Amino acid sequence: MQQFLVLLRHEVLLEWRQRNALGGILLYVVSTVFVAYMTFKVVPALSWIALYWVMLLFAATNAVAKSFMQLAPGRMLYYYTLVPPTRFLLAKLVYNALLLSVIQLLTAAIMSILVGNPVADMGWFLLTGWVGVLGISVILTLVSAIAQKASNQSTLMAVLSFPVVIPVLVLVIRMSKQALDGLDRSVGYSWLMNLAAIDLLVIAVAVLLFPYLWKD
Amino acid sequence: MMKNWYKWVAGILLLYTVWFGLMGEVPRKVVLNESIRNLYFHVPMWFGMIIILAASVWNSVKYLQTSQLKYDLRAESTAKVGILYGVLGLITGMLWAQYTWGEWWSSDPKQNTSAIALLIYLAYLVLRGSFNESAQRARIGAVYNIFAFAALIPLLFILPRLTDSLHPGNGGNPGFGAYDLDGRMRAVFYPAVLGWTFLGFWLVNLRNRIQTLRMKNEEA
Numbered sequence: 367m368q369q370f371l372v373l374l375r376h377e378v379l380l381e382w383r384q385r386n387a388l389g390g391i392l393l394y395v396v397s398t399v400f401v402a403y404m405t406f407k408v409v410p411a412l413s414w415i416a417l418y419w420v421m422l423l424f425a426a427t428n429a430v431a432k433s434f435m436q437l438a439p440g441r442m443l444y445y446y447t448l449v450p451p452t453r454f455l456l457a458k459l460v461y462n463a464l465l466l467s468v469i470q471l472l473t474a475a476i477m478s479i480l481v482g483n484p485v486a487d488m489g490w491f492l493l494t495g496w497v498g499v500l501g502i503s504v505i506l507t508l509v510s511a512i513a514q515k516a517s518n519q520s521t522l523m524a525v526l527s528f529p530v531v532i533p534v535l536v537l538v539i540r541m542s543k544q545a546l547d548g549l550d551r552s553v554g555y556s557w558l559m560n561l562a563a564i565d566l567l568v569i570a571v572a573v574l575l576f577p578y579l580w581k582d
Numbered sequence: 583m584m585k586n587w588y589k590w591v592a593g594i595l596l597l598y599t600v601w602f603g604l605m606g607e608v609p610r611k612v613v614l615n616e617s618i619r620n621l622y623f624h625v626p627m628w629f630g631m632i633i634i635l636a637a638s639v640w641n642s643v644k645y646l647q648t649s650q651l652k653y654d655l656r657a658e659s660t661a662k663v664g665i666l667y668g669v670l671g672l673i674t675g676m677l678w679a680q681y682t683w684g685e686w687w688s689s690d691p692k693q694n695t696s697a698i699a700l701l702i703y704l705a706y707l708v709l710r711g712s713f714n715e716s717a718q719r720a721r722i723g724a725v726y727n728i729f730a731f732a733a734l735i736p737l738l739f740i741l742p743r744l745t746d747s748l749h750p751g752n753g754g755n756p757g758f759g760a761y762d763l764d765g766r767m768r769a770v771f772y773p774a775v776l777g778w779t780f781l782g783f784w785l786v787n788l789r790n791r792i793q794t795l796r797m798k799n800e801e802a
Binding site: 508509516518522530533560563567 | 646698701702705708709712713718721722724725726728729730732733735736737
C-alpha cells in the first residue's frame with residue numbers, strides 16, 4: 367500500500383513536471399470540441415452523444431498513450447528491481463482513471479458551453495459514463511504497455527485498442543442515450559451491471575498479463 | 583495413419599456435407615427457400631472460427647508458461663486460419679443476406695460483431711509484424727491475443743442480445759429451433775461443423791510444417 371501510494375504520487379508528480387504535456391491534452395479536448403462546433407453549428411441530440419464519445423475516446427487515447435511511452439529506455443528495468451509488477455500497474459491504472467475522469471468532465475463542460483447540453487439526466491449521464499471511462503482507461507493502459515514495445519507506437523495504439531474498446535462503448539452509449547431522454551434510471555441497471563462486469567474482467571486480465579509484458 | 587485420422591474424417595465428412603448439403607431434402611420455407619442450405623456452409627465457419635481462435639489463445643497461454651517458440655508458431659497459424667474462416671463466414675453470410683434481407687450489410691449485430699472480431703485479429707497480425715526479435719514478438723503477441731480474446735467474449739454474448747436482429751434465431755425470426763426439429767437437416771449440419779473444423783486444423787497443421795521447414799532453412 368505504501369509503495370502503491372508512492373508510485374501514484376510519482377505519477378502525478380511526473381505529470382505535473384511536464385505541465386505542457388497535460389496542457390496539450392486539455393487543449394486537444396478544447397480544439398476538437400471547437401472543430402466539431404464549427405462544422406456542426408447545431409448538433410442534433412443523438413449526434414451530441416456520438417460526438418461526445420468519439421472525442422472523449424480520441425482524447426483518452428492520446429492521454430493514455432504516453433503513460434508508458436514517456437518512460438526513458440531502461441526505466442522499466444529500474445522499476446522492476448524496486449516494486450512488484452501488479453503494484454506498478456495498479457498505480458498506472460488509478461492514475462490514468464483519474465486523468466480520464468478529468469477529461470470526461472472537461473469534455474462535457476466544454477461541449478455544454480459551446481454547443482449546448484441536451485442531456486436530461488446529467489447525473490446518470492456522468493455516472494454511467496464514468497464506469498465506461500474506467501473500462502476504457504484500463505484497456506488503453508494495457509494496450510499502451512503493449513504498443514510501447516513496438517516501433518510504430520501511435521498507429522498500434524489506435525489499431526489495437528479501438529476494436530477492444532467497442533463493447534464498452536456500445537454499452538455506455540446506450541446508457542447515455544437513456545440519460546439523454548431522461549428515462550427512469552432503473553431501465554439501465556442491467557446494462558450498468560454488464561458494464562461493471564466488463565470493467566472487472568479487463569482489470570483482472572490486465573493484472574494477470576502485465577507481469578509478462580514487463581520482463582524485458 | 584493413426585496420426586492423420588482427423589484428415590480422413592475431415593475429407594469424408596466434407597464430401598458427405600457437400601453432396602447431401604446440395605442434393606439432400608430441405609424444408610420449404612417462405613423467403614429462405616433453397617438458401618437454407620447455407621446453414622451447412624455459413625454457420626460451420628463461425629463454429630470453426632471460434633474453436634480455432636480458442637485454440638490460438640490456448641497456444642498463447644502455453645507460450646507464456648513455457649517460452650517455447652513452437653507454441654507461438656501454432657498461435658499464429660491458428661489465428662490466421664481463424665481469420666480465413668471469419669472472412670469466409672462473412673462472405674457466405676453477406677451473399678445470403680443479399681438474397682434474403684435484400685442488403686449486403688444491414689448493420690446486423692452479428693455482422694458487426696464478426697467484423698470487429700476480424701479487426702481485432704488483423705490488429706494482432708499487425709502487432710506481430712512490428713517486431714523483429716522473435717522472442718519479443720511471441721511474448722507480446724501472446725499477451726495481446728489473450729487480452730483481445732477476453733475482451734471479445736462480452737462482445738459475443740452481450741452485443742447480439744442488446745438489439746433486435748434479422749438473423750435467424752433472434753427476435754422472433756424463424757430461428758434454428760424450427761429447423762433443428764428437422765432430422766434431415768440436423769444429420770447434415772452436425773457433421774458439417776465437425777468436418778469444417780477438422781479441415782481448419784489440417785490447414786493449421788500444414789502451415790506449421792511449412793513455417794518450421796522455413797525456419798530450419800534459414801538457420802542452415
